[in-house]
Amino acid sequence: MRFIGDVPEHDLTYSDVFLVPSRSGVGSRMGVDLSPDDGTGATLPIVAANMNSVTGPRMAAALARRGALAVLTQDHALDDTIASIDWVKAQPIGLASPHVAGPDETVQLVLERVPAIAGHAVVVEDADGGFLGAIPAERLGHALADATVGDLLHSRLPELAPADAVDGRTMFAALEREGVEVAPVVEGGRCVGVASRLGALRDDLYRPALDGQGRLSVAVAVGINGDPGAKAAALVAAGADVIVVDTAHGHQEGMLRALEAVRSQVGDAVPVAAGNIVSSDGARDLVAAGASILKVGVGPGAMCTTRMMTAVGRPQFSAVMDTATTAIELGARVWADGGVRYPRDVALALAAGASSVMIGSWFAGTIEAPGRLQRDGQGRLFKESWGMASTKAVLGRNAGLDAYELARKTLFAEGISSSTILLDPQRPSVEDLVDMITSGVRSSFTYAGADSVPAFRERARVGVQSAAGYEEGKALPVSW
Numbered sequence: 001m002r003f004i005g006d007v008p009e010h011d012l013t014y015s016d017v018f019l020v021p022s023r024s025g026v027g028s029r030m031g032v033d034l035s036p037d038d039g040t041g042a043t044l045p046i047v048a049a050n051m052n053s054v055t056g057p058r059m060a061a062a063l064a065r066r067g068a069l070a071v072l073t074q075d076h077a078l079d080d081t082i083a084s085i086d087w088v089k090a091q092p093i094g095l096a097s098p099h100v101a102g103p104d105e106t107v108q109l110v111l112e113r114v115p116a117i118a119g120h121a122v123v124v125e126d127a128d129g130g131f132l133g134a135i136p137a138e139r140l141g142h143a144l145a146d147a148t149v150g151d152l153l154h155s156r157l158p159e160l161a162p163a164d165a166v167d168g169r170t171m172f173a174a175l176e177r178e179g180v181e182v183a184p185v186v187e188g189g190r191c192v193g194v195a196s197r198l199g200a201l202r203d204d205l206y207r208p209a210l211d212g213q214g215r216l217s218v219a220v221a222v223g224i225n226g227d228p229g230a231k232a233a234a235l236v237a238a239g240a241d242v243i244v245v246d247t248a249h250g251h252q253e254g255m256l257r258a259l260e261a262v263r264s265q266v267g268d269a270v271p272v273a274a275g276n277i278v279s280s281d282g283a284r285d286l287v288a289a290g291a292s293i294l295k296v297g298v299g300p301g302a303m304c305t306t307r308m309m310t311a312v313g314r315p316q317f318s319a320v321m322d323t324a325t326t327a328i329e330l331g332a333r334v335w336a337d338g339g340v341r342y343p344r345d346v347a348l349a350l351a352a353g354a355s356s357v358m359i360g361s362w363f364a365g366t367i368e369a370p371g372r373l374q375r376d377g378q379g380r381l382f383k384e385s386w387g388m389a390s391t392k393a394v395l396g397r398n399a400g401l402d403a404y405e406l407a408r409k410t411l412f413a414e415g416i417s418s419s420t421i422l423l424d425p426q427r428p429s430v431e432d433l434v435d436m437i438t439s440g441v442r443s444s445f446t447y448a449g450a451d452s453v454p455a456f457r458e459r460a461r462v463g464v465q466s467a468a469g470y471e472e473g474k475a476l477p478v479s480w
């Protein structure tokens, strides 16, 4: 990456900068390979953040199916996290994970998980996992709230066989033949996944992130306290594909000790990410202690109050640029963590040198995020989000402490405890957001004449703009 003018003397964030097109030999946006060069095996440069409101097993499976990663949080008990890894590893690759409901569940309850939007389905199973039928999600929108989903099975979706879903084109043709957008795939009396027309197109467009056994990949976070080495070893044994050692102040000696412990336990079996840091000194120390990926960003996160509470942090574009330069010299890579609100921010993070970009709050408002779907005063669907250093998260994480210690911990909260993230009715699924992000970023690459993440990092030309320049780039929803 280079600046088109003088290198600015002050630090910059995403809205301060823009990309200038340059001569390109990349003739099609489909000729771009978005795989990050971070050793994770992902094929998209997107990682869902280890936040309780963002990543659970369903988010992890949905993203890995398209080639991105998600990081399960450090806040759950080891057994629960291992159960989540097992769930991800058992999920289908070319089909969506079913939204399962019991026949006696009410429509109202199911609507907390699945919105009444076309392109999705509810699969009804008995207590033993036997398939009873499936209904299109939009059917929930005109059923009584206290009706049971079992009652709705009289107008059920047709079923497909595994042979109908061997590849995207076959699946699309089968759905067209049946005249539906979405259908369950059933084998031996059990639903093995859900086929959809959009899913069929995506199966041909994306390459899944898979482990050595051909199962979906998943990353898992550990904190720096307790016994992070033993925890990481147990998680890797359970199938975790990347370990993320995560704490607010990543450039502290507790982190260096934790990283050394993790590396001594897991060896080179998996990439180890660590953070958060924002300086090249931090990058050097964490790589020396065993990190192969650095998680970069202090304060840009949407749920984060660190900058206002402490003045600590650094504008994110410069933080990524500085740490990535050092990391790459040392053979490590950077994930740009936080502050991403538009596809342009992902492109700019990659231009600054990141291999992948971590997204939290934006993904909290999707079907796959763990929270309950709720409606606000205007009837809009939303999910709740909160910061991992908020009072809410601190209380949850430290529930075992005595009341005095707990009260003391909450004095140091550095995050928002409750925020509402709207579900975009046009893009309710994280896969819809991935489509939007990757189409923007593929286009950024061709404007720069780059067909890969390393080539884009090399070729990107960046200018600095005023607030008016940034404003000019926005679309106008109404006339002036």
Ligand SMILES: NC(=O)C1=CN([C@@H]2O[C@H](COP(=O)(O)OP(=O)(O)OC[C@H]3O[C@@H](n4cnc5c(N)ncnc54)[C@H](OP(=O)(O)O)[C@@H]3O)[C@@H](O)[C@H]2O)C=CC1
Residues within 6 Å of the ligand: 050, 223, 224, 225, 246, 247, 248, 249, 252, 254, 276, 297, 298, 299, 300, 301, 304, 306, 338, 387, 388, 389, 412, 414
């Ligand atoms: N990217 C960002 O800007 C930030 C992210 N977060 C996220 O919040 C989650 C919780 O992280 P964290 O609060 O580190 O919790 P952890 O449970 O990981 O504990 C952090 C440890 O570091 C010690 N510590 C020393 N200085 C600090 C400091 N300035 N801030 C926080 N801890 C410090 C704490 O001790 P003691 O409590 O006694 O001080 C504690 O032992 C993580 O997911 C983290 O990524 C949080 C803040 C900023």
Ligand SMILES: Nc1nc2c(ncn2[C@@H]2O[C@H](COP(=O)(O)O)[C@@H](O)[C@H]2O)c(=O)[nH]1
Residues within 6 Å of the ligand: 049, 050, 051, 276, 297, 299, 300, 301, 302, 303, 304, 305, 306, 337, 338, 339, 340, 358, 359, 360, 361, 362, 386, 387, 388, 389, 390, 414, 415, 416
């Ligand atoms: N200072 C805090 N930072 C937080 C908190 N919770 C999460 N985070 C960080 O934000 C990113 C995600 O950023 P987003 O803009 O995409 O939402 C996450 O990975 C953490 O690094 C918090 O409570 N305080």
Ligand SMILES: [K+]
Residues within 6 Å of the ligand: 299, 300, 301, 302, 303, 304, 305, 307
């Ligand atoms: K912020």
